Amino acid sequence: MVNIDICKQKEISGILVRFEKRRDSLLPILIEVNRIHGFITPIAMAEIAEFLEIPVAEVHGVVSFYHFLSTKKRGKYTVRLCKTISCEMAGKEKIEKILKKELGINFGETTSDGLFTLEYTNCIGMCDKSPAMLVNDNVYFNLTPEKVIKVIDELRKRD
Amino acid sequence: MNREMIDIRIDGKEFKVEKGTTILEACKMAGINIPTLCYHPDLTVAGICRICVVEIEGMKTLTPACAFQIERPVSVKTNSPKIRKARRINLDLLLSEHYGDCYTCVRNGKCELQSLARDYGIDNYRFPSVIKPKYEIDNSSYAIVRDQNKCISCKRCIRTCIDLQKVGALETFGRGHSVRISTALNKPIAEVICINCGQCINRCPTGALRANDPADFIWEAIDDPEKFVIIQTAPSPRAAIGEEFGYPPGTSVTKKLNAALRRIGFDRVFDTNFAADLTIMEEGSELIERLKKRIVEGDEIVKVPMITSCSPGWVKFAEHYYPEHLNHLSTCKSPQQMFGAIIKTYYARKVGIDPSKIVVVALMPCAAKKFECNRPEMRDSGFKDVDFGLTTREMATMIKEAGIDLKDMPEKDFDHPLGLGSGAGLIFGATGGVMEAAIRTVYEIVTGKPVPFKNLEITPIRGMEGVREASLTIENTLPEYRWLEGVTLNVAVAHGTANAKKIMDKVVKGEADYHFIEIMACPGGCLGGGGQPIPTTPEIRMARARAIYEEEKNLPVRKSHENPELQQLYKEFLKHPLSEVSHKLLHTHYTPRGKYFFVG
Ligand code: SF4
Ligand code: SF4
Ligand code: SF4
Ligand code: FES
Ligand code: FES
Numbered sequence: 001m002v003n004i005d006i007c008k009q010k011e012i013s014g015i016l017v018r019f020e021k022r023r024d025s026l027l028p029i030l031i032e033v034n035r036i037h038g039f040i041t042p043i044a045m046a047e048i049a050e051f052l053e054i055p056v057a058e059v060h061g062v063v064s065f066y067h068f069l070s071t072k073k074r075g076k077y078t079v080r081l082c083k084t085i086s087c088e089m090a091g092k093e094k095i096e097k098i099l100k101k102e103l104g105i106n107f108g109e110t111t112s113d114g115l116f117t118l119e120y121t122n123c124i125g126m127c128d129k130s131p132a133m134l135v136n137d138n139v140y141f142n143l144t145p146e147k148v149i150k151v152i153d154e155l156r157k158r159d
Numbered sequence: 160m161n162r163e164m165i166d167i168r169i170d171g172k173e174f175k176v177e178k179g180t181t182i183l184e185a186c187k188m189a190g191i192n193i194p195t196l197c198y199h200p201d202l203t204v205a206g207i208c209r210i211c212v213v214e215i216e217g218m219k220t221l222t223p224a225c226a227f228q229i230e231r232p233v234s235v236k237t238n239s240p241k242i243r244k245a246r247r248i249n250l251d252l253l254l255s256e257h258y259g260d261c262y263t264c265v266r267n268g269k270c271e272l273q274s275l276a277r278d279y280g281i282d283n284y285r286f287p288s289v290i291k292p293k294y295e296i297d298n299s300s301y302a303i304v305r306d307q308n309k310c311i312s313c314k315r316c317i318r319t320c321i322d323l324q325k326v327g328a329l330e331t332f333g334r335g336h337s338v339r340i341s342t343a344l345n346k347p348i349a350e351v352i353c354i355n356c357g358q359c360i361n362r363c364p365t366g367a368l369r370a371n372d373p374a375d376f377i378w379e380a381i382d383d384p385e386k387f388v389i390i391q392t393a394p395s396p397r398a399a400i401g402e403e404f405g406y407p408p409g410t411s412v413t414k415k416l417n418a419a420l421r422r423i424g425f426d427r428v429f430d431t432n433f434a435a436d437l438t439i440m441e442e443g444s445e446l447i448e449r450l451k452k453r454i455v456e457g458d459e460i461v462k463v464p465m466i467t468s469c470s471p472g473w474v475k476f477a478e479h480y481y482p483e484h485l486n487h488l489s490t491c492k493s494p495q496q497m498f499g500a501i502i503k504t505y506y507a508r509k510v511g512i513d514p515s516k517i518v519v520v521a522l523m524p525c526a527a528k529k530f531e532c533n534r535p536e537m538r539d540s541g542f543k544d545v546d547f548g549l550t551t552r553e554m555a556t557m558i559k560e561a562g563i564d565l566k567d568m569p570e571k572d573f574d575h576p577l578g579l580g581s582g583a584g585l586i587f588g589a590t591g592g593v594m595e596a597a598i599r600t601v602y603e604i605v606t607g608k609p610v611p612f613k614n615l616e617i618t619p620i621r622g623m624e625g626v627r628e629a630s631l632t633i634e635n636t637l638p639e640y641r642w643l644e645g646v647t648l649n650v651a652v653a654h655g656t657a658n659a660k661k662i663m664d665k666v667v668k669g670e671a672d673y674h675f676i677e678i679m680a681c682p683g684g685c686l687g688g689g690g691q692p693i694p695t696t697p698e699i700r701m702a703r704a705r706a707i708y709e710e711e712k713n714l715p716v717r718k719s720h721e722n723p724e725l726q727q728l729y730k731e732f733l734k735h736p737l738s739e740v741s742h743k744l745l746h747t748h749y750t751p752r753g754k755y756f757f758v759g
Binding site for chain 2: 046059
């Protein structure tokens with residue numbers, strides 16, 4: 001067991017220099033690290049803690065509060081299916097099945113080619129066009145199994 | 160200062176309170192009891208448990224009394240059907256997620272949740288109850304045990320750890336119904352930065368946090384006829400253990416405790432104050448040596464200010480947060496550890512007992528002492544110098560388990576020769592005490608005269624202010640200390656590591672001109688230690704301090720260097736302070752550690 005000596009291991013110093021050393025920089029930093037690296041590692045958390053002079057537990061606590069901040073490596077595309085009531089009633093289950101089948105993974109997992117991560121989200125405000133899902137920052141709504149297959153195919157082709 | 164006063168009504172009666180007073184404080188002044196859970200007098204207000212709700216006329220919803228500051232005239236109701244119903248629902252909800260096996264719980268009988276459930280007439284589980292524990296108990300640390308099954312997410316521990324101690328080992332993770340209190344990366348507590356101070360335990364309302372109790376091993380040793388079991392008792396437990404037996408806070412029960420310990424079966428009962436005197440001799444001499452090297456020889460490597468090292472919570476804090484500045488710490492071990500090393504060498508030889516058969520138990524106000532006695536460097540006697548650190552709370556349970564009520568005990572003395580402690584050793588228990596004890600001795604070594612304070616009471620460094628400073632000009636020195644003539648000694652005292660940090664940051668920046676600093680990890684010093692009886696409040700700590708200072712006034716010996724049993728130890732064994740034997744047995748070194756967590 002070794003203590004992380006963060007002077008030797010730096011992952012995000014390039015990002016940190018762009019922020020002010022203030023406690024309220026915490027969330028903007030986390031969002032930026034998450035955006036650039038796709039997830040936030042323990043070492044990155046320790047670097048942030050050192051930079052802002054706060055406990056590393058506080059950094060991790062904030063990370064754990066937000067679903068959109070990740071501590072695990074994600075695929076290039078994160079698919080988030082809405083699991084809240086309107087979507088639930090509008091046939092979320094069918095979408096769920098087809099996503100699992102198409103991607104060959106369960107919710108919470110990432111495809112072995114590193115392309116897709118599958119997750120749930122709470123209501124994203126598209127209740128009138130439910131069921132709905134997000135792929136990274138893009139919204140897809142009025143989903144049908146056919147539509148989902150098309151979206152996934154297109155993303156695959158893009159790569 | 161003229162504060163604005165506001166007229167309020169509580170349950171129909173009129174009161175005047177200062178603007179900004181909370182409803183909870185106002186009710187307390189009015190003699191009305193409001194139940195609380197997340198509130199603690201030492202901590203910032205959180206307002207999260209909603210047990211303390213009251214009705215304010217004109218407001219639709221109930222208001223948490225602990226969080227509402229009175230800024231305008233209000234009329235408050237503290238007892239109504241609506242309030243009682245809300246409190247019950249809140250309790251029902253807390254209990255529905257709580258693994259309530261009170262029989263086997265360390266806090267049985269002293270649990271705030273349990274007594275609220277009783278007071279509010281909870282007689283059934285309205286919501287499902289937890290039948291099986293969900294979380295594994297974290298037993299990784301020598302000092303702290305975490306049992307999340309008992310946690311009600313009141314966050315008192317979090318606030319303690321960050322506000323009072325500036326460590327921040329604990330945090331809230333997740334949100335909504337899946338919220339839990341944990342450590343960074345959800346690691347076992349031994350693998351994150353925790354200084355073992357136990358302050359979180361003292362403020363936890365439930366059994367979710369407790370100390371790592373070695374009582375079973377101690378019973379085993381007592382019951383083993385081969386083993387010679389010695390207990391040394393620190394100054395603070397005797398000023399507090401009475402609370403566990405119904406005495407009011409601030410009752411010193413030294414001699415009754417001695418009798419109880421013998422009745423339990425300890426073969427010898429020694430006084431850690433003796434070792435505190437020993438610490439003063441070594442540490443005082445170290446201070447003089449450091450000052451001499453610095454002032455006379457201009458040696459820059461020797462670090463001034465020298466900082467005390469008898470609080471293992473503080474030592475670990477320094478190892479984590481000031482790893483480059485550990486040379487400021489005195490090399491002296493704590494009294495507990497010095498004592499262990501002396502018992503298993505000098506004493507064993509003197510009475511002809513095989514040291515491998517000796518078991519040294521240390522009755523301490525402290526959780527961190529458990530970690531300290533398990534440090535690999537604490538085996539200079541050739542054995543584990545101190546086998547077990549036992550807290551005041553755990554000792555009280557052992558006494559009860561033996562069927563003893565402290566109140567019924569006769570008054571008994573310590574055993575000798577290691578049973579005489581001076582008053583200076585006794586005041587180690589209060590913040591500022593080590594400093595006061597050291598100054599009494601150092602001043603007298605250097606000038607040949609007692610400190611110029613009435614009754615030897617160095618009042619500027621007494622009290623409960625977080626950081627206290629004092630200066631003392633040394634005059635009329637003895638010939639060999641001429642180099643100190645006219646030197647003004649600047650000293651500082653801090654308790655609670657948040658206050659320690661304030662001082663240390665100055666030292667690191669070179670902004671402090673102190674010569675000597677006393678730091679205790681726990682608020683109030685050892686008398687507020689993480690192993691002391693629960694609850695803890697500023698008033699309780701003050702009462703314990705009073706008990707210590709009162710007892711010290713009347714002791715026959717009040718300066719460490721005048722302790723005859725200590726003089727005998729030097730004559731027969733150590734020769735003189737900082738001797739070769741002293742260095743081997745009584746001094747140590749520190750381990751730089753990181754600020755974050757462990758991987759691998
Ligand atoms: S924490 Fe309190 S209520 Fe829970 S099991 Fe322990 S004594 Fe009972
Ligand atoms: S023992 Fe002290 S440092 Fe460790 S978690 Fe508790 S309050 Fe924090
Ligand atoms: S561990 Fe104790 S103090 Fe901390 S949140 Fe849980 S119940 Fe409260
Ligand atoms: S419920 Fe799915 S978008 Fe609102
Ligand atoms: S005690 Fe007031 S909200 Fe918890």
